[in-house]
Amino acid sequence: MNKTLLVRLVVTLILIVTNTAAFAGQRDVATDLTTLLRSARAITVNSNTINDPSAFNISNFVTETKRKYEKSAGKKFDESDVLLTQLMDAITYVIKNAKEGQYVGKWKTGAYANKFLPARFARLVGLRFEKLTNGKAIIRLTTSSQLLVNTENKADAWETDVIEQKFRNPSWPKNKMHDNYTNDGFRLMLPEYYTAGCLSCHGGEQGKAIHAEPVEGQLGAFGGAISVLLYDDD
Ligand code: HEC
Numbered sequence: 001m002n003k004t005l006l007v008r009l010v011v012t013l014i015l016i017v018t019n020t021a022a023f024a025g026q027r028d029v030a031t032d033l034t035t036l037l038r039s040a041r042a043i044t045v046n047s048n049t050i051n052d053p054s055a056f057n058i059s060n061f062v063t064e065t066k067r068k069y070e071k072s073a074g075k076k077f078d079e080s081d082v083l084l085t086q087l088m089d090a091i092t093y094v095i096k097n098a099k100e101g102q103y104v105g106k107w108k109t110g111a112y113a114n115k116f117l118p119a120r121f122a123r124l125v126g127l128r129f130e131k132l133t134n135g136k137a138i139i140r141l142t143t144s145s146q147l148l149v150n151t152e153n154k155a156d157a158w159e160t161d162v163i164e165q166k167f168r169n170p171s172w173p174k175n176k177m178h179d180n181y182t183n184d185g186f187r188l189m190l191p192e193y194y195t196a197g198c199l200s201c202h203g204g205e206q207g208k209a210i211h212a213e214p215v216e217g218q219l220g221a222f223g224g225a226i227s228v229l230l231y232d233d234d
Contacts, residue, residue, distance in 0.1 A: 027179055030188035030228040032073060033087055033139050037125065037226055039068035040091045044118045045197040053098035053116040061095050083137055090128035094121060111206065123153060136231050143224035144168060146213050158182060159189060159227055167191040168222050185231040194223040
């Protein structure tokens with residue numbers, strides 16, 4: 001083998017290895033973000049604070065969120081991880097505001113009037129996070145067109161494809177996420193399923209009243225997905 005060819009080969013190999021490492025790194029970052037949002041959101045599925053967010057205890061909320069995160073992620077909450085701490089800051093900001101009665105998107109009338117809904121919590125956190133990261137990263141809760149209520153959370157083409165072809169396909173393994181490099185950057189989605197807490201609103205007749213199409217939520221059925229986009233640096 002001549003020298004130039006060897007050099008080229010080595011350079012190509014180095015590129016492949018570093019790209020794969022970058023990909024794995026982004027997957028870890030995105031996974032940690034979904035785990036953190038999910039941990040916090042689970043705590044918001046509580047009828048006390050849904051009905052009356054002034055009942056939130058901020059420091060308990062933060063401690064409990066980190067505890068749940070550490071349990072699911074199987075590692076310590078890394079305070080030096082910039083995006084992770086920005087997401088924690090966004091979560092704390094939204095809970096503090098909600099405690100003071102400041103949360104947008106309240107239903108003015110009906111069964112959910114003035115309630116602090118978990119889906120609204122997720123949306124507000126996503127908006128705050130985008131701001132804190134200067135638009136470098138996005139996290140949001142979206143769902144299938146059948147279950148969508150707030151059109152601002154409508155899935156884009158990539159998300160729709162993942163939801164319809166993968167997450168809603170009965171053969172898709174439970175809790176399996178999907179990720180991809182796209183023209184925008186690294187994208188990852190994690191499916192969410194209805195738990196008993198969700199069904200207190202999404203189940204039965206009252207569940208049918210929430211969505212555009214009358215869908216009755218079932219325990220363990222696909223309910224939505226957390227979507228992360230990490231924009232490329234350049
Ligand atoms: C207190 C009742 C209540 C609980 C508990 C609840 N939801 Fe909802 N959910 C709603 C309402 C009402 C909406 C419509 C939200 C809106 O107007 O933005 C909604 C919207 C949604 C949406 C659609 C989001 C959108 O922007 O269109 C998803 C997905 C969802 N909920 C999933 C869940 C899951 C999963 C759980 C359990 C982890 C859950 N919800 C718990 C009442 C509830």
